[in-house]
Amino acid sequence: MGAHAAYVWSAYAAAGLILPVMALASLLRLRGALRRQAALEADLDAMRADGDG
Amino acid sequence: MSAFWGVVRRDLLIARRQGGSSLLAVGFFVVVAALFPFAVGADPATLRGVAPGVIWVSALLATLLSLDRLFQADFEDGSLDVLALSPLPLFMTVLAKVLAHWLVVGLPLVIAAPLVGVLLNLPLAAFPVLLGAALLGTPALSLIGAIGAALTAGVRRGGVLVPLLVLPLYIPTLIFGVAATAAAADGLPVAEPLMLLASLTLMALVVAPVASAGALRLALG
Amino acid sequence: MTVMSGWHRFANPTRFSRLSARILPWTLALTLVLFAAGLYLALVASPPDARQGETVRIMYLHVPAAWMALFVYVLLAVFSGMGYIWKHPLADIAAKNCAPIGAGFTLLALVTGSLWGAPMWGTWWEWGDARLTSFLILFFLYLGYIALWQVFEDPEKAARAAAILAMVGLINIPVIHFSVQWWHTLHQPASVFRAGGPTIDSSMLWPLFVMLGAFKAYFVTVLLWRIRAEVAERRVRALQMMQAEA
Numbered sequence: 432m433g434a435h436a437a438y439v440w441s442a443y444a445a446a447g448l449i450l451p452v453m454a455l456a457s458l459l460r461l462r463g464a465l466r467r468q469a470a471l472e473a474d475l476d477a478m479r480a481d482g483d484g
Numbered sequence: 485m486s487a488f489w490g491v492v493r494r495d496l497l498i499a500r501r502q503g504g505s506s507l508l509a510v511g512f513f514v515v516v517a518a519l520f521p522f523a524v525g526a527d528p529a530t531l532r533g534v535a536p537g538v539i540w541v542s543a544l545l546a547t548l549l550s551l552d553r554l555f556q557a558d559f560e561d562g563s564l565d566v567l568a569l570s571p572l573p574l575f576m577t578v579l580a581k582v583l584a585h586w587l588v589v590g591l592p593l594v595i596a597a598p599l600v601g602v603l604l605n606l607p608l609a610a611f612p613v614l615l616g617a618a619l620l621g622t623p624a625l626s627l628i629g630a631i632g633a634a635l636t637a638g639v640r641r642g643g644v645l646v647p648l649l650v651l652p653l654y655i656p657t658l659i660f661g662v663a664a665t666a667a668a669a670d671g672l673p674v675a676e677p678l679m680l681l682a683s684l685t686l687m688a689l690v691v692a693p694v695a696s697a698g699a700l701r702l703a704l705g
Numbered sequence: 706m707t708v709m710s711g712w713h714r715f716a717n718p719t720r721f722s723r724l725s726a727r728i729l730p731w732t733l734a735l736t737l738v739l740f741a742a743g744l745y746l747a748l749v750a751s752p753p754d755a756r757q758g759e760t761v762r763i764m765y766l767h768v769p770a771a772w773m774a775l776f777v778y779v780l781l782a783v784f785s786g787m788g789y790i791w792k793h794p795l796a797d798i799a800a801k802n803c804a805p806i807g808a809g810f811t812l813l814a815l816v817t818g819s820l821w822g823a824p825m826w827g828t829w830w831e832w833g834d835a836r837l838t839s840f841l842i843l844f845f846l847y848l849g850y851i852a853l854w855q856v857f858e859d860p861e862k863a864a865r866a867a868a869i870l871a872m873v874g875l876i877n878i879p880v881i882h883f884s885v886q887w888w889h890t891l892h893q894p895a896s897v898f899r900a901g902g903p904t905i906d907s908s909m910l911w912p913l914f915v916m917l918g919a920f921k922a923y924f925v926t927v928l929l930w931r932i933r934a935e936v937a938e939r940r941v942r943a944l945q946m947m948q949a950e951a
Contacts, residue, residue, distance in 0.1 A: 436759060438760055438820045438823060439820075441820050442762075442766055442767070442817045442821070443748070443762075443766065445813060445816045445817065445820070446813055449812060449813050450923060453806060454926070457927050460930075460931070461934035464933075464934045464937035465934075465937050475948065645852055645853065649852075651845070652842050652849065652881075653874075656880050656884035659884045659885070663891060680884075680887070684880070687880070698869050699866060702866055
């Protein structure tokens with residue numbers, strides 16, 4: 432690339448930083464929330480089973 | 485209609501009893517403007533160049549500083565609940581309170597603006613336009629500010645949020661106010677920025693009372 | 706009434722979670738494919754521009770980012786209006802989670818715009834460029850919206866306050882844009898830049914188009930992830946309350 436290659440690469444590096452970081456943070460948040468929800472629901476089911484038994 | 489003026493009179497009475505609101509705003513306005521010669525240098529030509537912008541930014545900050553008085557005290561002592569229960573629609577109450585706020589804070593700023601103009605070497609020929617632009621523009625500052633004040637009424641540490649909410653919305657008023665003042669200083673036509681400033685104020689007059697009333701209902705509910 | 710019931714069919718959180726779980730693999734795949742194709746077209750397959758040279762390649766990021774920044778704010782305000790009128794938590798959650806993504810797009814538009822302008826203008830920030838200035842103000846609007854959500858403890862109140870702010874902001878965006886444009890004609894800077902922006906050559910259209918699709922697919926994917934996460938978090942909070950009571 433020509434004289435301004437550094438500017439072009441910097442722009443793509445910025446996009447390569449901002450977009451994946453945002454996506455990864457959202458995905459990790461989702462996985463954490465789903466795991467907590469599943470654990471709590473299992474707990475409550477167990478409690479309910481105890482109550483019935 | 486008498487209920488409307490009743491709210492205005494009540495707020496003006498409170499402001500007079502507490503005292504100092506106007507003086508505080510004007511004092512802040514003049515002191516901030518007086519900082520600029522120290523910051524940009526004493527050269528008269530430089531000062532003349534930045535004068536319109538400095539006057540407007542200082543007036544805008546002085547208005548911002550006074551916004552927490554708009555609803556917060558009434559919210560805390562419960563009189564806002566009483567006002568909301570009165571037959572006057574809440575957006576009219578908001579409008580009355582904004583009018584009182586403008587009379588207490590905005591109008592003194594307009595009157596003090598020529599003084600700051602003298603300090604900053606603004607040409608005398610620009611003074612009538614400066615006054616006219618300030619009269620047209622400061623109501624918009626009070627109206628738009630009311631939205632920010634209403635959104636943060638009843639929220640702890642809400643006050644620090646107001647500048648972030650309100651300042652971006654102030655930018656069009658700032659642009660046209662400065663443009664009218666600067667055009668007058670340069671002897672250029674001023675009709676267009678003044679008319680745009682007036683239309684901004686009209687728009688704020690329509691949007692701000694309704695939006696603020698909606699926000700206040702949250703704080704009360 | 707039919708609009709209402711149609712909306713509520715999607716708005717049921719459980720149904721939403723099931724539906725979004727089915728859609729998400731496809732939007733994720735589409736995002737990856739479109740970004741791969743878009744990057745290839747933007748960096749390899751397209752020629753440098755006659756006047757802008759290689760820096761034209763920055764436009765393939767800047768234009769979609771700027772477009773999405775505005776689009777997401779409009780969408781946020783629409784969700785806010787729906788949440789405000791129908792008091793539906795899912796619309797509130799959607800509006801809330803639009804904001805960080807939109808702010809990210811705005812930031813990217815600002816950074817790429819500055820990098821595009823640096824070799825052209827000789828400065829990193831050119832106030833004379835009306836669009837860049839407008840996007841800076843849009844970024845402030847996003848920050849204010851996000852901050853307003855933070856200060857309320859009750860999510861329902863936060864949603865309604867933020868919705869009012871979003872709708873006021875939506876009315877203000879054209880006003881701000883017009884005033885900044887008007888201000889720009891007053892302070893015409895000595896630059897190679899015209900008010901209408903650079904002209905678009907047909908060789909630019911394809912990479913631009915594909916990149917815009919990639920940004921859209923990315924937005925849908927990340928937004929759905931975030932909404933699902935927030936729905937699950939609220940469910941967790943409700944379950945914890947139940948457990949504490951039991």
